[in-house]
Amino acid sequence: xxxxxxxxxxxxxxxxxxxxxxxxxxxxxxxxxxxxxxxxxxxxxxxxxxxxxxxxxxxxxxxxxxxxxxxxxxxxxxxxxxxxxxxxxxxxxxxxxxxxxxxxxxxxxxxxxxxxxxxxxxxxxxxxxxxxxxxxxxxxxxxxxxxxxxxxxxxxxxxxxxxxxxxxxxxxxxxxxxxxxxxxxxxxxxxxxxxxxxxxxxxxxxxxxxxxxxxxxxxxxxxxxxxxxxxxxxxxxxxxxxxxxxxxxxxxxxxxxxxxxxxxxxxxxxxxxxxxxxxxxxxxxxxxxxxxxxxxxxxxxxxxxxxxxxxxxxxxxxxxxxxxxxxxxxxxxxxxxxxxxxxxxxxxxxxxxxxxxxxxxxxxxxxxxxxxxxxxxxxxxxxxxxxxxxxxxxxxxxxxxxxxxxxxxxxxxxxxxxxxxxxxxxxxxxxxxxxxxxxxxxxxxxxxxxxxxxxxxxxxxxxxxxxxxxxxxxxxxxxxxxxxxxxxxxxxxxxxxxxxxxxxxxxxxxxxxxxxxxxxxxxxxxxxxxxxxxxxxxxxxxxxxxxxxxxxxxxxxxxxxxxxxxxxxxxxxxxxxxxxxxxxxxxxxxxxxxxxxxxxxxxxxxxxxxxxxxxxx
Amino acid sequence: xxxxxxxxxxxxxxxxxxxxxxxxxxxxxxxxxxxxxxxxxxxxxxxxxxxxxxxxxxxxxxxxxxxxxxxxxxxxxxxxxxxxxxxxxxxxxxxxxxxxxxxxxxxxxxxxxxxxxxxxxxxxxxxxxxxxxxxxxxxxxxxxxxxxxxxxxxxxxxxxxxxxxxxxxxxxxxxxxxxxxxxxxxxxxxxxxxxxxxxxxxxxxxxxxx
Numbered sequence: 162x163x164x165x166x167x168x169x170x171x172x173x174x175x176x177x178x179x180x181x182x183x184x185x186x187x188x189x190x191x192x193x194x195x196x197x198x199x200x201x202x203x204x205x206x207x208x209x210x211x212x213x214x215x216x217x218x219x220x221x222x223x224x225x226x227x228x229x230x231x232x233x234x235x236x237x238x239x240x241x242x243x244x245x246x247x248x249x250x251x252x253x254x255x256x257x258x259x260x261x262x263x264x265x266x267x268x269x270x271x272x273x274x275x276x277x278x279x280x281x282x283x284x285x286x287x288x289x290x291x292x293x294x295x296x297x298x299x300x301x302x303x304x305x306x307x308x309x310x311x312x313x314x315x316x317x318x319x320x321x322x323x324x325x326x327x328x329x330x331x332x333x334x335x336x337x338x339x340x341x342x343x344x345x346x347x348x349x350x351x352x353x354x355x356x357x358x359x360x361x362x363x364x365x366x367x368x369x370x371x372x373x374x375x376x377x378x379x380x381x382x383x384x385x386x387x388x389x390x391x392x393x394x395x396x397x398x399x400x401x402x403x404x405x406x407x408x409x410x411x412x413x414x415x416x417x418x419x420x421x422x423x424x425x426x427x428x429x430x431x432x433x434x435x436x437x438x439x440x441x442x443x444x445x446x447x448x449x450x451x452x453x454x455x456x457x458x459x460x461x462x463x464x465x466x467x468x469x470x471x472x473x474x475x476x477x478x479x480x481x482x483x484x485x486x487x488x489x490x491x492x493x494x495x496x497x498x499x500x501x502x503x504x505x506x507x508x509x510x511x512x513x514x515x516x517x518x519x520x521x522x523x524x525x526x527x528x529x530x531x532x533x534x535x536x537x538x539x540x541x542x543x544x545x546x547x548x549x550x551x552x553x554x555x556x557x558x559x560x561x562x563x564x565x566x567x568x569x570x571x572x573x574x575x576x577x578x579x580x581x582x583x584x585x586x587x588x589x590x591x592x593x594x595x596x597x598x599x600x601x602x603x604x605x606x607x608x609x610x611x612x613x614x615x616x617x618x619x620x621x622x623x624x625x626x627x628x629x630x631x632x633x634x635x636x637x638x639x640x641x642x643x644x645x646x647x648x649x650x651x652x653x654x655x656x657x658x659x660x661x662x663x664x665x666x667x668x669x670x671x672x673x674x675x676x677x678x679x680x681x682x683x684x685x686x687x688x689x690x691x692x693x694x695x696x697x698x699x700x701x702x703x704x705x706x707x708x709x710x711x712x713x714x715x716x717x718x719x720x721x722x723x724x725x726x727x728x729x730x731x732x733x734x735x736x737x738x739x740x741x742x743x744x745x746x747x748x749x750x751x752x753x754x755x756x757x758x759x760x761x762x763x764x765x766x767x768x769x770x771x772x773x774x775x776x777x778x
Numbered sequence: 779x780x781x782x783x784x785x786x787x788x789x790x791x792x793x794x795x796x797x798x799x800x801x802x803x804x805x806x807x808x809x810x811x812x813x814x815x816x817x818x819x820x821x822x823x824x825x826x827x828x829x830x831x832x833x834x835x836x837x838x839x840x841x842x843x844x845x846x847x848x849x850x851x852x853x854x855x856x857x858x859x860x861x862x863x864x865x866x867x868x869x870x871x872x873x874x875x876x877x878x879x880x881x882x883x884x885x886x887x888x889x890x891x892x893x894x895x896x897x898x899x900x901x902x903x904x905x906x907x908x909x910x911x912x913x914x915x916x917x918x919x920x921x922x923x924x925x926x927x928x929x930x931x932x933x934x935x936x937x938x939x940x941x942x943x944x945x946x947x948x949x950x951x952x953x954x955x956x957x958x959x960x961x962x963x964x965x966x967x968x969x970x971x972x973x974x975x976x977x978x979x980x981x982x983x984x985x986x987x988x
Binding site for chain 1: 831834839843845858860
């Protein structure tokens, strides 16, 4: 029996390792999931049968709907539909001042500083909304592969800071995924490009997504993808082009009719959608009509024809903002434009001619448009997932941290400890002391950013080094290690050098969730997955099945002693499957297996009773 | 020779060839030994890169991501971050010089300011007369400014050349401690040149020349 147990354990372990690791592109406007099979990456179809899942969530009567179905509700139920939640991930209210008035949903500051999105009567964090999208991607992948999906690689914009990365990882965990790695989008794209083109050299990945822009410079050589530098803007993307159109149209409408197009969530949603439609139409033809309902339901429409050149001159200043990032990244990589062998365009908006022209002007060369702008990031994420699963020993990504990490000094300045574009993982040590006699704690304020004044940078965490033994000022030495892991996420460890003891560090992300909070949310999420009625039914099923199963499990040694081997093995295998079904909360499965187990153990029960009678005096 | 922390066999690389376990950074290992190159001021960048790639391929946390051994994961992150720091340092001339001087016990860590090196008298004089000239006739001071700038540059180049000779001597193993002492002195002499260059730049921008 002991041997059998060991065997079972081993079986479970290999099964876990065999489960596919998927790559997820969690986008501002669209999300995708992909997987590598036999060395070839492919995008998995959503449960709606599409290659992309719009990153839109509608929550109606407490039930979330994700994807095209939710996107269709954008106009019908603006107060219950959330999109572009990625722009709010890991952010505070002051970070989103620029877009807040133009979102058709309400964003509030929660007690913990984290943002809350108002959906109907309920409040959700951007992490929870993102987790709903990730859950849909997980379910889609499971349906497409016919296997359970537990592990994933999730991409983020390269210029995402620590809080935004942590928030993304938390969303993954909340969706029931083990996030093996957070990968930068342009870096992921380079993997797919490298696999497809088999080129070596120095490439610039110009990645304009729905809500973010990244420019990464990579050296591709012998299967190594080494990021030399990265720069970006986390508040610039295709969405902003829509908003520029919307603002222009709102001005004209106001002049002509005094109607404010941003007056209600419904109107805002309608004008944004009309703007997006116009942008897409103008990517294919020279002229297109902007058309929107003025008072929804009243049948009054506003229509106005646009030309491509009008659109181009409207968005050009926005697009030129990307130039600065290109200069910064080249500078940091100590390269010039001549050193670049290829410029790769990534992201839906790079389909626009004006974006391609802008990239060409900046780099002085015709950009490469051979990769699929919408799918390349997900494909790359899948390749990285395959690398992490140990299936691809040929490729390796060497990435960097996009922003400098430092601490606040006594005078309110930032002292950088890890400069931007350092290869990750990386670490830095700093020792701290006390300023007054018998001080037992030291406050440490960790910052991320490039500005000199501490308050101009992003506050990542504040923590207290506690339990320092009372002694004269300046005497204690607490050594703090700041480690940035391969996800670009900070970990802090502290040690009292005099006592050699680990010092206590409490790090709470400024706009994220502490580990314990994620655990609690996971528990609640699990029970919410089943509606109350289903849950009650499940508890009944489980309570009936559990004693039957436990009794049978106990009798397995007897079965091997008293029954033919095949019969005993059958009982054992039913027990095992049933245990798994209980863990999955598979109500119908448990029900069926209980009948199967009953049937399989009838003869065993007879034998056991007969044996007991024989033994009786 | 060292032995694997996990299976005990003799090891020659940062990851055990037999059991696959990554090895923690041992006391006494420095940036040169981490990258398996010779200690010296001059490093051949292509071969350094080759070494760095080779080690990364074995040691990077990506190689341990799917495994169940948490200890291996932690060690790989720690050693890889040391290797990354080492590579960042050894590929930059100034950083490499400072690191090696510190490693040899010649430079105190930053912050513990030693006395500032004295500016040579003739250079100081030149600087003061330049400032006087600028005050009196800013427009005609242009040529003097340029002359001073090229003087500074000449001195900096000269310093660089002398440091280079000494570094070559150290790398060749000739009079190591003497070379190090002289390098350290020249490096700190370089500090006043740099600060004067900055002052000059500031002066030029005030005159609207830069």
